[in-house]
Amino acid sequence: AQSVTQPDIHITVSEGASLELRCNYSYGATPYLFWYVQSPGQGLQLLLKYFSGDTLVQGIKGFEAEFKRSQSSFNLRKPSVHWSDAAEYFCAALSGTGYALNFGKGTSLLVTP
């Protein structure tokens, strides 16, 4: 079955430190891949997406993600975290024949002073 896994439920980082959120997918063929962020009490906002081509994708708010086919991963990174980055982060995938996103269970990011 197609699935998206986010191994870390919670992550805590210090403000200014680097961040990496993990995402693994299980699909027959490489899916379209997305990262969304959800601030408390808000809807989801797209950070970035990958379809093909350059495996390093730049997004909004200083985020980037790297697609690694050999590891079936699409990890999200940020070199220096700000307190405003505290939120829930969701990785999602979409098969080439579908329109509905398949979400991971999310990673909650806490940023400490």
Added chain:
Amino acid sequence: DAGITQSPRYKITETGRQVTLMCHQTWSHSYMFWYRQDLGHGLRLIYYSAAADITDKGEVPDGYVVSRSKTENFPLTLESATRSQTSVYFCASSGAGGPGDTQYFGPGTRLTVL
């Protein structure tokens, strides 16, 4: 204002009552989606629609009904609400440019079934 809106934002109801959650988008997007968000489950697809009068089930459709008579509206009805339907419901929409079209999400409706 342009965008995707949901109403109500908060709703408390009782078991057995019918509840309708509204979703409206101003982009004339072809695709619309309903997801529910629960702790430990992330977001799960309830129903989606590819165009007016075309709807299809998602991962967790039981107990829900949808309709889409107009492109811009996609209401979700709980015909007889149960406590297990207590959740946050998100509506989303996307264009018909292909699977890569960005899905835009509404602000959500928090539903509590007592």
